[in-house]
Amino acid sequence: MIQDFVYSRAKTVKEALDLLEKYKDDYKIICGGQSLLILMRQGLVAPANLIDIKGVEELNYIKFKPKGGLKIGAVTTHSEIQKSSLIKKHYPVLIDMEENLASVQTRNWGTIGGNLSHGDPAGDPGPVFIALNATVKMANKERERSIPLEEFFIDYFETALEEGELLLEVQLPVVPPKTATAYEKFNIIKNDQGIVSVAASITLDSRGSTCTDARIALGAAASTPIRARKAEKLLIGQRLDDGLLEKIGKKASQEADPVADIHASEEYRKYLVKALTKRMVKKAWERAKIIARKGGL
Amino acid sequence: MEKRLLHITVNNETHELYVEPKRLLVEVLRDELGLTGTKRGCNTGACSACTVLLNGLPVKSCSVLAMQADGTEITTVEGLADGGKLSPIQRSFLDHGAYQCGFCTSGMLMSATALLKESPKPAKEQIIEAIHGNICRCTGYNSIIRAIKAVAEGKYKEEE
Numbered sequence: 215m216i217q218d219f220v221y222s223r224a225k226t227v228k229e230a231l232d233l234l235e236k237y238k239d240d241y242k243i244i245c246g247g248q249s250l251l252i253l254m255r256q257g258l259v260a261p262a263n264l265i266d267i268k269g270v271e272e273l274n275y276i277k278f279k280p281k282g283g284l285k286i287g288a289v290t291t292h293s294e295i296q297k298s299s300l301i302k303k304h305y306p307v308l309i310d311m312e313e314n315l316a317s318v319q320t321r322n323w324g325t326i327g328g329n330l331s332h333g334d335p336a337g338d339p340g341p342v343f344i345a346l347n348a349t350v351k352m353a354n355k356e357r358e359r360s361i362p363l364e365e366f367f368i369d370y371f372e373t374a375l376e377e378g379e380l381l382l383e384v385q386l387p388v389v390p391p392k393t394a395t396a397y398e399k400f401n402i403i404k405n406d407q408g409i410v411s412v413a414a415s416i417t418l419d420s421r422g423s424t425c426t427d428a429r430i431a432l433g434a435a436a437s438t439p440i441r442a443r444k445a446e447k448l449l450i451g452q453r454l455d456d457g458l459l460e461k462i463g464k465k466a467s468q469e470a471d472p473v474a475d476i477h478a479s480e481e482y483r484k485y486l487v488k489a490l491t492k493r494m495v496k497k498a499w500e501r502a503k504i505i506a507r508k509g510g511l
Numbered sequence: 512m513e514k515r516l517l518h519i520t521v522n523n524e525t526h527e528l529y530v531e532p533k534r535l536l537v538e539v540l541r542d543e544l545g546l547t548g549t550k551r552g553c554n555t556g557a558c559s560a561c562t563v564l565l566n567g568l569p570v571k572s573c574s575v576l577a578m579q580a581d582g583t584e585i586t587t588v589e590g591l592a593d594g595g596k597l598s599p600i601q602r603s604f605l606d607h608g609a610y611q612c613g614f615c616t617s618g619m620l621m622s623a624t625a626l627l628k629e630s631p632k633p634a635k636e637q638i639i640e641a642i643h644g645n646i647c648r649c650t651g652y653n654s655i656i657r658a659i660k661a662v663a664e665g666k667y668k669e670e671e
Contacts, residue, residue, distance in 0.1 A: 216533040218533060219533065220532075252556055266576075320556070320574070320644065
């Protein structure tokens with residue numbers, strides 16, 4: 215049973231920030247509410263004030279500039295991302311991600327800003343966006359600020375959003391040349407949350423043989439999405455072979471700090487991190503190689 | 512809890528009513544408007560039995576606050592038939608026995624309706640994807656897929 219709350223609806227960012235200020239002692243922001251309403255129904259979250267930003271149309275956009283990269287407004291739905299031709303062309307891994315994110319119904323109403331603000335370490339967008347080097351823009355009544363997404367996640371269901379602060383936008387830089395990203399989650403039922411997920415982004419040199427940059431992000435492998443930085447380092451300057459993949463997988467698994475729950479033990483999650491890291495690095499590498507051979511993006 | 516005014520169009524009929532902001536769309540449809548064709552299944556957003564179309568898109572009415580549907584157009588299973596005449600997908604479900612206990616049926620029909628509107632000739636994979644979120648505990652998926660496929664193949668076109 216959902217507890218009583220005072221409902222307010224914002225139509226603009228300004229209205230939303232005013233409401234956050236007004237109710238700063240006790241509020242929750244609702245956008246699509248696909249995660250929040252579940253928690254409210256279970257009584258786990260019972261805010262005195264609910265501030266609805268679903269109708270803040272100025273935050274509903276997907277923009278791409280060849281030099282500036284991608285900007286996605288916080289209230290953009292998963293379906294809008296999934297169906298965006300701009301995203302399909304420039305960030306195809308996001309389409310892979312969205313196609314396997316929950317159900318059609320959830321994607322039609324759930325939003326990207328809501329997903330990130332929920333701060334669930336098993337969420338799909340976190341690791342994928344981190345692998346793509348995302349930044350998030352937030353604002354309160356006084357100022358705007360942007361931080362790398364990997365610093366946005368603080369702990370289970372806890373983010374860097376301060377009291378009175380609203381997530382406005384996710385920004386992705388232009389994908390560097392000869393770079394590709396791959397993402398996969400392991401689950402029992404298709405489109406469920408991942409028991410573990412891994413995103414890997416690989417940049418190759420001009421000949422397409424040696425790795426010059428790598429980003430590996432793990433989902434549901436710690437209290438937040440995390441980067442496997444030591445595993446990334448092992449890739450720099452190397453050529454791909456099975457021995458290297460094995461080392462990277464092992465290293466990423468050591469960097470993971472998962473918990474046990476009804477879905478998997480800690481040990482099994484670590485094993486999954488290793489297996490998926492190997493797979494995703496290989497997949498991203500092969501995609502990057504194809505891009506390098508074509509001589510373009 | 513203070514009630515708030517909600518304007519909502521359901522099956523082409525406009526309604527104005529006062530609701531508690533904590534009411535879910537499924538509760539308003541069933542308990543306030545008496546449209547009990549929309550089923551409340553798991554009530555946790557997992558089963559999609561409560562699927563309705565919101566501005567043409569399938570959503571789970573148990574996972575949308577009624578106030579968030581203010582100003583939108585909702586289609587429920589009651590809105591599929593035209594006068595007493597069942598829609599093609601409804602007739603096909605009947606012909607193919609695409610239900611067992613029937614509890615998931617209205618949600619399945621709404622997902623199928625949205626799919627066929629977006630892509631009138633979906634491949635089998637698209638059909639499976641479209642009803643992926645709709646759980647049938649009787650596991651009668653094959654007949655449901657056959658029923659949707661039959662409409663996609665034009666078998667129910669302008670049948671009088």
